[in-house]
Amino acid sequence: MTWFSSPADAADRLGSAGYLADAATATTAYLAGALEKPLLVEGPAGVGKTELAKAVARACDAELVRLQCYEGLDEARALYEWNYKKQLLRIQAASGDESWSETHDNVFTEEFLLTRPLLTAIRRDDPTVLLVDEVDKTDVEVEGLLLEILSDFQVTIPELGTVAAVRRPLVVLTSNASRELSEALKRRCLYLHLDYPDAARETAIVTSLVPDLDRVVAEQLVATVGRLRELELKKAPSIAESVDWARTLLALEIGTLDEAAVAETLGVVLKHASDHDRAVRELRLRG
Incomplete structure (x- = not known):
């Protein structure tokens, strides 16, 4: 299966699937399919790493198989x-x-x-996107398991023998960089770093997903989110939360994002009391 025919095709089809990919993202997504190499996407929480894997699955009409990683994940739950x-x-x-x-x-x-996610993805005959989400939260032992899977795309089950992939899945691993991943794992992957988009790009994302929101309000929202991200918060607003805020303003029929509107709806993007208090103080809002 050819996942994408070119970087331009990847950009177009991801866009049609609701994901506005920049040139680097589109190129790396294309190469992940063309070279049959796993893609490691690293960056802060909320920049669209997981959504990229979902968009690839939607764009290519593939099944998404997700392994959500966490501390204590073992072979029985992964394989x-x-x-x-x-x-x-x-x-x-x-x-x-x-x-x-x-x-x-x-x-x-x-x-x-x-069967658990890794074995499920390997055994599928149909196009499959395997998402290994937040791989940095797992133990080193799970990395060793992933190395075996990503090297040969096969698994040995002592009682049944070796199970090899009939059709290789497109693999996307995401990491919030909470710990350094092993060099051995990184060597097997293409690498893409995602960060928060610039104001113009985030405005384009917001307006594409919430088309009924006034353009001026969208620009005000993105500018405010940018100011919030510059503060030392426990959790900076994600792109998804920017979109949620846009939908909130639309639902409340807010025509301009002034200080009163920001203070009234700040809970949509800030989920810690200390972050809320800091934003009120730094942005000089009415608490």
């Missing part, structure tokens, strides 16, 4: 595990009627296998 309860019932039902070797062979079959 596969056996349905032990069902196996036990099968063993109890066969008690006395079969030898142990026959029973063992019968309970370690496809019927008792519970």
Whole structure:
């Protein structure tokens, strides 16, 4: 499968899927498909890393398989595990009627296998985008598992043998850079750094997703979000929260984003009391 025919095609199709990709993003998305290389997308939270993988899936009419990473994630949750309860019932039902070797062979079959995201993506025949989200939150051991998967796109299940990908998924790994990933993992990936867009680009994103919002209000919103991101906040507003704010202003029929309107709706973009207080103080809003 050819995911995209060119960087320009990637930009056009991602745009049609609701994702405005700049030249670097479109080029890297094209190369990830053309070279069959995993794509590591790094950057602060809320800049559209996860949304890029979703947009690629929408643009290419592919299934999205998502592995949400977290501290303590293990192979059983990422790759596969056996349905032990069902196996036990099968063993109890066969008690006395079969030898142990026959029973063992019968309970370690496809019927008792519970596939998790990594194995699911490898086994799919149809076009698939595998999203490994927030990979920096996992332990080093999971990185080792990913290295095996991303190197050969195959998994060895001791009881069943080696399962190789019939059709390689397009793999997108995202990282908020909360820890440094191993060089071995990075070597296997293309790399894209996403940051908050400039004002013109964010205005284009907001107006494309909330087309009924007045252009002047959209520009005021983006300028205010930019000022908020310059403050030392616990959580800077994401692009998605900018869009939520735009929809809020539209719903409230606010025709200009003055200080009163900002103070009234600030909770849409700031989710910590300390951030809210700091914004009120720094932007000199009426608290």
